[in-house]
Amino acid sequence: MRRFVYCKVVLTTSLVWVLVDVFLLLYFSECNKCDDRKDRSLLPALRAVMSRSHEGPGEMGKAVNIPKDDQEKMKELFKINQFNLLASDMIALNRSLPDVRLDGCKTKVYNDDLPNTSIVIVFHNEAWSTLLRTVHSVINRSPRHLLVEVVLVDDASEREFLMKKLDNYVRTLEVPVRILRMEQRSGLIRARLRGAAATTGQVITFLDAHCECTMGWLEPLLARIKEDRTAVVCPIIDVISDETFEYMAGSDMTYGGFNWKLNFRWYPVPQREMDRRKGDRTLPVRFGNVAAMFSERPPHIAFLEERARSSTRTTIRNVESNQCLDNMGRKENEKVGFFNCHGMGGNQVFSYTADKEIRTDDLCLDVSRLNGPVVMLKCHHMKGNQVFEYDTERLTLLHVNSNQCLDMPLEEDKMVPTLRDCSGGRSQQWLLRNMTLNA
Numbered sequence: 306m307r308r309f310v311y312c313k314v315v316l317t318t319s320l321v322w323v324l325v326d327v328f329l330l331l332y333f334s335e336c337n338k339c340d341d342r343k344d345r346s347l348l349p350a351l352r353a354v355m356s357r358s359h360e361g362p363g364e365m366g367k368a369v370n371i372p373k374d375d376q377e378k379m380k381e382l383f384k385i386n387q388f389n390l391l392a393s394d395m396i397a398l399n400r401s402l403p404d405v406r407l408d409g410c411k412t413k414v415y416n417d418d419l420p421n422t423s424i425v426i427v428f429h430n431e432a433w434s435t436l437l438r439t440v441h442s443v444i445n446r447s448p449r450h451l452l453v454e455v456v457l458v459d460d461a462s463e464r465e466f467l468m469k470k471l472d473n474y475v476r477t478l479e480v481p482v483r484i485l486r487m488e489q490r491s492g493l494i495r496a497r498l499r500g501a502a503a504t505t506g507q508v509i510t511f512l513d514a515h516c517e518c519t520m521g522w523l524e525p526l527l528a529r530i531k532e533d534r535t536a537v538v539c540p541i542i543d544v545i546s547d548e549t550f551e552y553m554a555g556s557d558m559t560y561g562g563f564n565w566k567l568n569f570r571w572y573p574v575p576q577r578e579m580d581r582r583k584g585d586r587t588l589p590v591r592f593g594n595v596a597a598m599f600s601e602r603p604p605h606i607a608f609l610e611e612r613a614r615s616s617t618r619t620t621i622r623n624v625e626s627n628q629c630l631d632n633m634g635r636k637e638n639e640k641v642g643f644f645n646c647h648g649m650g651g652n653q654v655f656s657y658t659a660d661k662e663i664r665t666d667d668l669c670l671d672v673s674r675l676n677g678p679v680v681m682l683k684c685h686h687m688k689g690n691q692v693f694e695y696d697t698e699r700l701t702l703l704h705v706n707s708n709q710c711l712d713m714p715l716e717e718d719k720m721v722p723t724l725r726d727c728s729g730g731r732s733q734q735w736l737l738r739n740m741t742l743n744a
């Protein structure tokens with residue numbers, strides 16, 4: 306009896322499978338008779354997915370993990386450029402990246418008549434794969450009619466492959482790529498100016514030598530410049546891991562900019578900007594001090610040079626003691642220091658800005674009470690406690706809000722300059738001396 310039940314179960318199961326098979330056969334033989342239209346609607350989608358080679362190392366911005374056996378080699382190569390060169394070399398020069406734009410940005414339509422741009426990329430002993438991945442990503446993800454040329458400025462590299470081999474390679478690309486070579490190591494700013502001077506596009510875009518541009522990176526930047534010729538714009542900058550080359554989407558809650566030593570830094574977006582954008586995150590964030598990433602020529606070349614020059618800064622020497630203001634490498638909220646002038650720049654270089662702020666990096670000298678100490682606070686551009694008027698005849702630095710003068714440190718605190726009622730004494734006289742960028 307029990308055996309009969311087993312048989313029934315087996316038969317039923319088989320029957321079900323037979324029916325399923327018949328159904329599948331019928332379905333597919335039906336499909337054989339499908340017209341072309343139906344065929345096309347199905348296959349190309351598949352084909353596109355496959356041909357997009359999302360399989361290779363690092364495709365779609367995925368991390369590349371080096372197998373255990375190659376870890377030693379990886380560590381060795383890491384030293385060359387301070388990033389995982391082995392991983393970088395495994396990734397295609399034209400690798401795919403995810404589209405990380407906010408939805409509101411993906412659907413934005415830009416006018417056809419945006420200004421065109423030349424891209425300037427400065428490199429020094431850059432790795433082949435990172436440099437060319439930068440170039441390929443620019444070419445592949447910029448609308449062709451907006452991209453005039455790529456100008457590579459070689460800041461006196463020594464690596465063999467960056468010479469003839471690079472010349473030959475860029476010749477094969479579909480966008481004009483020019484290579485300028487500095488005769489001697491000149492630094493980023495001078496190399497950029499040299500590149501900028503050689504461009505012919507309406508807008509100059511400066512990029513680092515190891516970045517990758519994503520879909521739609523260029524149009525919004527150019528659109529802002531079209532709205533306002535004097536705009537200096539900077540995109541959201543995401544991060545590529547130096548370990549795995551994974552593409553990690555950044556945030557519009559921070560922005561990249563340059564401090565007053567022209568070093569790249571991340572800054573949080575201030576609340577007033579969040580408020581101004583009223584939740585529309587496709588609007589740009591606005592700042593006073595993001596350094597020139599974009600510019601137009603010819604006035605902008607001048608602007609850039611001016612910018613480099615206005616970062617020409619000064620030492621502030623006390624006439625009485627012959628010592629200098631010195632930030633002592635201290636941080637925000639700490640007191641500014643005072644030390645023997647060493648003439649080496651560094652911590653004794655301040656900018657005296659057009660707004661009459663005394664800046665060191667992105668901090669401003671600030672005094673909040675009478676006879677108070679001078680502390681270094683984030684520059685707020687609201688004048689107030691951060692305004693010092695330099696009198697070129699009396700050589701005084703008048704703190705306007707308190708109507709007191711900057712004075713050398715008191716006896717009891719030798720290292721900290723203070724405010725005192727203006728007396729005309731030598732301890733309140735300061736010499737500002739320009740330090741030029743080329744010095």
Ligand SMILES: *[C@@H]1O[C@H](CO)[C@@H](O)[C@H](O)[C@H]1NC(C)=O
Pocket residue numbers: 356357358397399400401
């Ligand atoms: C990269 O280039 C190769 C060769 O030209 C091509 O086969 C591949 O599809 C490209 N990959 C992407 C993501 O465009």
Ligand SMILES: *[C@@H]1O[C@H](CO)[C@@H](O)[C@H](O)[C@H]1NC(C)=O
Pocket residue numbers: 420421450452453506507
């Ligand atoms: C860039 O735009 C200007 C002004 O429209 C035009 O004269 C120039 O030919 C353009 N350059 C290229 C290479 O398209």
Ligand SMILES: *[C@@H]1O[C@H](CO)[C@@H](O)[C@H](O)[C@H]1NC(C)=O
Pocket residue numbers: 737738739
């Ligand atoms: C320093 O440079 C500024 C701006 O270039 C100039 O106005 C000023 O006169 C210079 N001061 C000295 C002491 O050379």
